[in-house]
Amino acid sequence: MVTKYISHSNGEIQEWCWASDHEIFTSPFWTSCYYIDGILIDTGAPGGVEEFEEFLKSIGINNIEACYLTHTHEDHSGGAYLVKEKYNIPVYASSEGIPVLKNGFTYPLYRKIAWGEKVLPIKAEQIPKTIYTKTRELMFESFPMPGHAPDQVAFIENQKQWVFVADGIQLKYKRLFGKNSNISEDISMIYHSIKELFNFISHMDHLQLFLSGKEVIYGKDFILDRLTEIESLYQTVSGLYALGKSVDEIESIMFGEDDFLEMHTNGELSRKNLIESLINWKLNL
C-alpha cells in the first residue's frame, strides 16, 4: 500500500491519497479523500481502511461532523463503514447511492486486487442540496453528474471556486466500463453531465478542479477540452460506423495496438466499450 498526504489552498483542504502497490500495476491507481472544515468527501477503498483511519486520527476524529460520498464505487465508499459504524459520523450519498450502500455489492477479482476485498454495507442519508461546513464559512452545492455512475455527484464551493468531481470527469476518454460490468458507463450521459457542470461554473475564472487521485486542475478550459474531446470521438466513430465499419475495425483504425486493459478486465474496461457507447449515443450533442 502507498499513501500520500497533500495540503491545498493554504491548508484549507487536506487530501489523503491511497493506492495498492500490487506488482500487477505498472503505476499506482490512486483514490482520494478530502477533509475540509469538518467534512469528509469520500472514504477511499476497502483495502486502505487502516491507513484511512490513520488519516482520520491525524485530522482529529472529533473535528469530523459528516462524510459525503461522490459515488458508491468501492474506491470511494470503502471506508464509509468505519466512519459510520466505528465513529458514528453520518455518511451521505445520493438517492441512487443509498440502496447500493444498504444492500452491498460485489465486484470482480481485478477490482479486488486494485481496491481490496469488500465494501461493508451501511445505512447512508441523502445528500442535501446545500452543505454547510463546520464553521459555516463554506457552503457546498451537490451537483448530480450521472454517466460514470448513476449516483455520481460533484461538490461545488462557489466562493472558493472549488469543484470536487471525483470520477465524474476523466483526464482523457480512452476507455469505458461496459454493460458486462456493474460500472456501466454511458458516454452521452458523461458528456451531458460535463456540459451541465461547465454551464454551472462558467463564471469561475479561478476554478480548482479536484479529480480523485489526480493533481489539482486549474481553470475551466480543462472541462471545455473534455467536451471537445468527446465531440471529436463521437464524430470519428459515427463517421466510420456510417461507412459500415465494425466495432473491431473502428478500434483498430483509431487505436492500433492491442488494448491491454481489455484483457486484464475481461472486457469490462475497454476501448470497444467506448466505441459502442459512442455508436449508441442517446442524448443531443
Ligand SMILES: [Zn+2]
Ligand atoms: Zn468510480
